[in-house]
C-alpha cells in the first residue's frame with residue numbers, strides 16, 4: 515500500500531513541476547507591471563501580484579514592510595494600506611523592487627554612493643524604498659514620476 519502512495523505522490527510532483535502556473539495579478543497593478551516588463555524586457559505572467567492586509571514586522575525594527583516576494587510560490591504581496599495612500603512614483607518603485615526579486619531573482623543592493631555622490635541608493639533593489647528624486651536620477655523620468 516505504502517509504495518503505491520509514494521508513486522502517486524511522485525507522479526503529482528512531476529506534474530506540478532512540468533508547467534509553471536500562471537500568476538494572478540490584481541488589476542490595480544497593471545500599469546506598473548507593464549512598466550516593469552517594458553523596462554526589463556521580461557514577462558511576469560507566472561508571477562502573482564496581489565494585496566495583503568497586514569505584514570508582521572519585527573517590533574524592534576524602525577522600518578515597516580510594504581511588500582515582499584515569496585520565492586517559493588513566486589508571488590508578490592503588497593500592503594494594501596501602503597498602496598492606497600502612496601504616490602504613483604512609490605507604487606512604481608515597490609513593484610519594480612518586488613518583481614526584481616520574484617522575476618529577475620535579484621537580491622538586495624544596499625550600497626549608497628558607490629558610483630554616485632548624491633546620497634541616493636545605487637539601485638531600486640535597495641531595502642529602503644527609493645524616493646522619486648533618486649529614482650529619476652538613476653533611471654530617468656517616466657509616467658509615474660512626480
Ligand SMILES: [Zn+2]
Pocket residue numbers: 611615622640641
Ligand atoms: Zn526586497
